[in-house]
Amino acid sequence: MLSTNFTRTFGVMHPIIQGGMQWIARAELVAAVANSGALGFLSALTQPSPDDLHAEIERCRQMTTQPFGVNLTFLPAIRPIPYDEYIDVIIRSGIKIVETAGNNPVAYMDRFKTAGIKVIHKCTSVRHALKAEQIGVDAVSIDGFECAGHPGEDDIPGLVLIPRAADSIKIPLIASGGFADARGLVAALALGADGIIMGTRFMATQEAPAHPDIKRRLVEADERQTELVLRSFNNTWRVHKNALTEQVVSLEKQTGTQFPDVAPLVAGTRGRAVYSSGDWDNGVWSVGMAQGLVYDIPTVEQLVSRIVGDAGDLIANRLASLRTA
Incomplete structure (x- = not known):
């Protein structure tokens, strides 16, 4: 196993996170990720209402006893989103890990902290990571330009963005964008991250609710x-x-x-x-x-076990063998 600041802080076995993909991050996938020893996130806004989110949390709990979280993305919307009601459900349901994304979550941090919830905030720049640390989040995920969804407007790839963020913040750092296998995990750790987020790769698993x-x-x-x-x-x-x-x-x-x-x-x-x-x-x-690194459609357990096992081999064998006396 690989122990990092992320695994120790959030109480999970492996330094791998399944991102809160809208429409895909539902109970069947998240529970499978949790059962594999990684950390999965339900997507709150995939659910049409706060009551639907509560039902989805309970459905997930029927499939796993391991920790999982909820992603809540704060974005402008044509129809106002009842964020306070979604947060009420998260707190009432006993969720202890939340991933926030989009706009700054500062307005909701007191409620999260009072409820004993740890917050990971998704950022696309070092300046936003520093701001997230300042407002009290427990970890930051940093999205390189390779990522799915919204990579921001700076176009900085992970090879530069991850070590820049690692040099700048003190809380656990999660690398996101372009990760799909053990090589990416080991590279992220070498760059200063404490774990990785995968979205596209988890979409191509047997449990993912996609056609x-x-x-x-x-x-x-x-x-x-x-x-x-x-x-x-x-x-x-x-x-x-x-x-x-x-x-x-x-x-x-x-x-x-x-x-x-x-x-x-x-x-x-x-x-x-x-x-x-x-x-x-x-x-x-x-x-x-990362779709260019997707070669098969395994179960989540097979995928996570393969990544963690291969990462251990890379560190113990290939990288160690490069050292000279």
Whole structure:
């Protein structure tokens, strides 16, 4: 086993986290991750209401006795999101680990701390990581440019961003973006991180609630088949490259394009349908460059055991063998 500041602080066996992927981070996947000794996060906003989140937490508890958390993403929305009610459910349900993302969670930190909840905040820059540490989060995850979803606007890849963050903060640091195997885990530890987050890789597991055709697509695709959309609106989003995303990029290049012009193409309901229908070409859906490292569709237990075992071998054998007397 690998013991780090992250595993010791959060009471989990392995320094691996399953990210809170919207539509995918549901009980069947999160419980499997928890049972493997890693840390899984339910996506709160995947659930239509706070009551639905409570039911999903209870469903997860029926499948695992191990620790798991809830991801809560704070983003502007056309319809106001009842964040206080979601937090009420998280506290009432006895959840002890929350991953926050999007806007600064400072307004909710007192409630989390009073309830004894540890907070991991997701950042895309060192300056945001420092601010998160200042407001009292217990750990920071840092998203390199390779990541799925929203990598920020600085375009700094993990090889630079992770050690910069490690040099700058004192709380546990989790590396995110481009991780899919033992080599990535060992590299992240060498760069100064205390663990890794994987999203795309966990999507291609047997327990992930996605259509088999989506999982097969992840195996078939390579690292070049992602696209950055919404760049012109300063809301960059890394997604799987398909006919629809190319249409979005083409519209963004046209003079005078406004967000309402692309909104129907990037609608969340359309992206959600991809995971249930398997029609990967007919929606905008998040995926990272790590899809180029996805070669199979194992169970979560097989995946985590393989990564941890191979990481131990890499450290004990390959890296040790490079030393000279």
